Amino acid sequence: MICFNNVSFRYARGEESLKNINLTINKGDVVLVCGSSGCGKSTLVRCVNGLIPHFYEGELTGSITVGEMNVSQTTLRKISGYVGTVFQNPRSQFFNVDTTSELAFGCENFGLDPHEIEQRINRTVNRLDLTALMDRSIFKLSGGEKQKIACASIAVEPVDVIILDEPSANLDFKGICELQKMIEAWKEDGKTILIAEHRISYLFPFINRALLMKNGEIKKEYSVEEIKALTEKELHELGLRAESMENPSETRIKGIMDMSDTDKMVLFNMKYAYRGESAVFDIPKMEIPVGEIIGIVGTNGIGKSTFLRCLCGMERRCKAKLKVRDEEWNNRKRRQKIYMVMQDVNHQLFTDSVLEEVLISQDSEDREEALDILKLLDLTEYADRHPLALSGGQKQRVAVASAIASGREIILFDEPTSGLDYYHMLQVSELLKALKEKGKTVIIVTHDVELIKNACTCVIHFGNK
Amino acid sequence: MEYKLDRNTHSLLDPRTKLLLLFTSSVFVVGSAGEQRMRVFYWILVFIPVFLLFMEKEWKAGGAAVTIYVGSYFAQIALQHELTALESVLALMLYIITKIIPTVILARYIVRTTKVSEFLTAMHKMKVPDKITIPVSVIFRFFPTVIEESRAIGDAMRMKGIEMGAKKATEAVEYRMVPLIASCSIIGEELSAAAMSRGLDVGKKRTCIWNIKMGFFDWVIIVLCLVCFIWWGIGGLFI
Amino acid sequence: MDTNNNRLNAKDLINVGVYTAICAVICCAVAISGVIPVMMLFLVVFVPILTGIPYMMFLTKVKKFGMILILNILMGALMWVTGMSYYALVVGTIAGLIAEYIYRAGGYMSKWHGIAAYAISGLYCWANYFGIFFNAEAYFSTRQNFGQEYIDAVTRLLPAWMCPVLMIVDVLCGIIGGWIGTKLLKKHFVKAGIA
Numbered sequence: 061m062i063c064f065n066n067v068s069f070r071y072a073r074g075e076e077s078l079k080n081i082n083l084t085i086n087k088g089d090v091v092l093v094c095g096s097s098g099c100g101k102s103t104l105v106r107c108v109n110g111l112i113p114h115f116y117e118g119e120l121t122g123s124i125t126v127g128e129m130n131v132s133q134t135t136l137r138k139i140s141g142y143v144g145t146v147f148q149n150p151r152s153q154f155f156n157v158d159t160t161s162e163l164a165f166g167c168e169n170f171g172l173d174p175h176e177i178e179q180r181i182n183r184t185v186n187r188l189d190l191t192a193l194m195d196r197s198i199f200k201l202s203g204g205e206k207q208k209i210a211c212a213s214i215a216v217e218p219v220d221v222i223i224l225d226e227p228s229a230n231l232d233f234k235g236i237c238e239l240q241k242m243i244e245a246w247k248e249d250g251k252t253i254l255i256a257e258h259r260i261s262y263l264f265p266f267i268n269r270a271l272l273m274k275n276g277e278i279k280k281e282y283s284v285e286e287i288k289a290l291t292e293k294e295l296h297e298l299g300l301r302a303e304s305m306e307n308p309s310e311t312r313i314k315g316i317m318d319m320s321d322t323d324k325m326v327l328f329n330m331k332y333a334y335r336g337e338s339a340v341f342d343i344p345k346m347e348i349p350v351g352e353i354i355g356i357v358g359t360n361g362i363g364k365s366t367f368l369r370c371l372c373g374m375e376r377r378c379k380a381k382l383k384v385r386d387e388e389w390n391n392r393k394r395r396q397k398i399y400m401v402m403q404d405v406n407h408q409l410f411t412d413s414v415l416e417e418v419l420i421s422q423d424s425e426d427r428e429e430a431l432d433i434l435k436l437l438d439l440t441e442y443a444d445r446h447p448l449a450l451s452g453g454q455k456q457r458v459a460v461a462s463a464i465a466s467g468r469e470i471i472l473f474d475e476p477t478s479g480l481d482y483y484h485m486l487q488v489s490e491l492l493k494a495l496k497e498k499g500k501t502v503i504i505v506t507h508d509v510e511l512i513k514n515a516c517t518c519v520i521h522f523g524n525k
Numbered sequence: 526m527e528y529k530l531d532r533n534t535h536s537l538l539d540p541r542t543k544l545l546l547l548f549t550s551s552v553f554v555v556g557s558a559g560e561q562r563m564r565v566f567y568w569i570l571v572f573i574p575v576f577l578l579f580m581e582k583e584w585k586a587g588g589a590a591v592t593i594y595v596g597s598y599f600a601q602i603a604l605q606h607e608l609t610a611l612e613s614v615l616a617l618m619l620y621i622i623t624k625i626i627p628t629v630i631l632a633r634y635i636v637r638t639t640k641v642s643e644f645l646t647a648m649h650k651m652k653v654p655d656k657i658t659i660p661v662s663v664i665f666r667f668f669p670t671v672i673e674e675s676r677a678i679g680d681a682m683r684m685k686g687i688e689m690g691a692k693k694a695t696e697a698v699e700y701r702m703v704p705l706i707a708s709c710s711i712i713g714e715e716l717s718a719a720a721m722s723r724g725l726d727v728g729k730k731r732t733c734i735w736n737i738k739m740g741f742f743d744w745v746i747i748v749l750c751l752v753c754f755i756w757w758g759i760g761g762l763f764i
Numbered sequence: 765m766d767t768n769n770n771r772l773n774a775k776d777l778i779n780v781g782v783y784t785a786i787c788a789v790i791c792c793a794v795a796i797s798g799v800i801p802v803m804m805l806f807l808v809v810f811v812p813i814l815t816g817i818p819y820m821m822f823l824t825k826v827k828k829f830g831m832i833l834i835l836n837i838l839m840g841a842l843m844w845v846t847g848m849s850y851y852a853l854v855v856g857t858i859a860g861l862i863a864e865y866i867y868r869a870g871g872y873m874s875k876w877h878g879i880a881a882y883a884i885s886g887l888y889c890w891a892n893y894f895g896i897f898f899n900a901e902a903y904f905s906t907r908q909n910f911g912q913e914y915i916d917a918v919t920r921l922l923p924a925w926m927c928p929v930l931m932i933v934d935v936l937c938g939i940i941g942g943w944i945g946t947k948l949l950k951k952h953f954v955k956a957g958i959a
Binding site for chain 2: 771772773774775777778779780781782783784785786788789814817818821830834835837838844845846850948952953956958
């Protein structure tokens with residue numbers, strides 16, 4: 061079905077990312093390709109959907125066949141009628157603005173008869189229970205809902221092979237459960253499925269085999285039994301996430317301490333509603349312990365990110381007050397005292413070098429201190445590099461460096477570990493602890509169970525009244 | 526409840542009619558072709574976008590537009606005497622606003638109510654090449670994205686306290702533009718990859734699930750637009 | 765490979781759409797300030813300088829004939845629809861074609877050809893004023909109710925000789941914008957490896 065014969069690939073800019081891949085995947089197989097970031101798993105699946113070599117330029121040797129087609133000699137359009145792909149970033153994979161058209165998009169491009177497309181859409185929507193998401197604007201959906209639509213739009217297409225490129229990166233527990241249903245349905249239909257992931261346990265019920273990649277090579281092949289048998293420690297050594305399917309809202313953290321003695325800040329009158337809609341949340345009073353690492357959990361779309369934005373004073377329409385020690389902070393004051401590391405760190409990188417980035421975050425530029433911060437975060441060797449050129453984990457560290465440099469006492473994080481592998485997640489959790497050491501109060505919105513277990517000293521559960 | 530796709534779902538007007546209306550409106554409302562002779566048509570064209578807003582149940586926006594038109598109409602009457610410098614500046618501002626607002630409302634209406642797929646097909650029927658229609662449909666989708674990204678960047682700047690530019694005006698521009706372009710270019714690249722992996726290509730036949738047909742309102746608008754141009758043309762013969 | 769092919773593919777067209785959207789948003793932001801009458805004159809200064817940055821990034825994606833032209837046609841059409849004049853579309857198309865040839869002469873990579881192409885293609889911005897120059901009579905006849913005084917003031921501000929002056933200003937600002945664009949491109953996007 062899918063056959064790699066001695067395939068190597070080197071991106072036009074950059075080093076070799078696939079080395080001598082030999083691989084055969086049979087029809088109806090569900091194969092997991094796992095490994096830490098940068099191991100080449102995404103590159104491997106791009107060879108199957110034809111984005112390599114037709115979209116990403118580079119040097120390809122060896123031959124890849126999918127079905128009867130030789131990938132490098134077949135047009136992308138032709139391959140796309142046979143292979144469907146769900147990508148990692150739910151923000152960027154939609155061509156349409158409304159959900160219904162998005163479901164039809166692929167079939168329309170292949171020139172399928174509209175009646176048939178209609179039937180396919182009806183079947184998919186009813187089977188996957190998506191009625192509530194139809195005829196909506198893509199821009200009004202949460203990340204999890206977007207990913208559901210992305211999966212459904214592939215399910216509508218008459219493809220035989222389905223590729224998932226880190227589909228769970230932006231999903232919460234509920235989203236992952238939905239994703240499981242989707243994969244189960246595809247498996248029932250006998251589709252061949254290839255999944256690149258570093259969160260693996262949610263896939264155990266479906267896969268036939270797992271490939272472990274490292275530095276562009278297939279290091280090892282596991283059967284389901286073998287990979288299930290790996291201990292947490294072994295998985296971590298491979299850079300993989302070990303969390304079992306667990307709802308973060310039910311996560312218990314070890315060694316809960318007695319909070320009655322710690323200093324607390326008090327948040328009053330925290331409520332917010334989008335224009336013309338009912339309140340997202342309405343919290344008359346809330347106590348937050350000072351100097352701890354506080355995790356805020358709750359399902360996607362419940363308003364956690366909005367909560368953070370209100371907390372740091374960025375939403376003018378939220379009139380909350382935060383009482384710290386004996387001072388009352390209004391929005392303006394909070395903007396000066398609280399720093400937020402946003403989910404998309406790209407929005408927070410402004411300058412042309414890492415050092416410069418730290419310097420503009422300081423109240424008054426202090427080179428010595430800036431260099432110390434870089435050293436603390438293990439960024440010294442990147443001081444002159446452009447922040448945009450760094451990897452995801454490194455960018456996250458630059459964002460943290462800026463947060464420290466700002467000298468503010470409360471630091472907020474919005475999903476700091478989404479899409480990070482075990483090693484990088486651990487790094488972030490160490491950073492959070494370092495912030496606590498410095499006496500900062502850290503508040504994180506997250507659905508990453510492993511991060512909560514590793515770093516948080518206190519968990520606040522966000523839910524409907 | 527069983528879901529059933531209704532292929533006849535569409536907004537009041539066909540994409541082609543919307544474009545004709547936009548064209549007519551830009552000639553007669555913004556371009557003021559025909560002057561006094563087109564007075565009646567001018568006001569009809571000004572109020573059609575408001576009507577469309579109401580049809581889409583956007584009461585607030587529609588109400589605001591009416592208020593602005595009425596307000597500026599009386600203001601213009603009030604300003605019909607010898608003007609001081611300040612008053613003439615004010616008058617011109619009013620003038621520009623009343624000229625541009627109808628078209629802006631119309632353009633916004635079109636972007637909001639036209640499905641990308643509908644648009645591609647309607648344009649294809651009019652023999653507009655893919656080379657124009659694909660970029661235009663990307664603009665539809667990307668306009669909100671650019672604004673969304675730009676807001677997020679603005680927020681980040683506010684939080685860092687660099688919204689006014691740390692030292693120089695050039696920095697304010699640099700800080701705003703660089704992340705915006707970086708992030709849009711990444712999203713654009715991923716969008717292309719996703720669209721192409723779903724079979725989007727240039728010059729290939731594609732189908733459309735939406736039934737595109739001209740309805741009653743379409744013909745009303747088309748006739749109106751034609752009358753506008755004919756009236757304008759006839760007037761030209763006599764003067 | 766698709767890139768050896770000289771036909772525009774979906775990726776190229778999507779890129780055109782993306783960068784047109786960015787330029788259009790910038791133009792809108794500047795044009796909103798154009799409601800203040802004097803600012804209107806500065807459109808020709810700010811638009812070329814600000815859009816230079818995305819435009820230079822756009823040029824790094826241009827390797828085939830046609831992309832610049834399409835971007836210009838679209839910008840011209842947008843200008844026209846949002847209330848400037850149809851001259852923007854006409855001039856934009858011609859300027860786009862010239863820019864296309866200039867950039868091709870530079871082998872789709874020369875920095876100075878790129879700046880020149882940008883400066884020329886930005887002329888759609890200048891064309892917005894044609895309504896005032898070519899049809900001054902008609903342009904002002906609708907504005908009678910503002911009083912002769914006001915019309916005199918504007919006509920004084922915009923005598924016919926201002927037309928070529930504005931063109932030169934537009935091209936100069938285009939060159940400045942393009943130059944700033946290449947600077948930032950080098951400082952950021954090339955250094956970051958995304959250009």
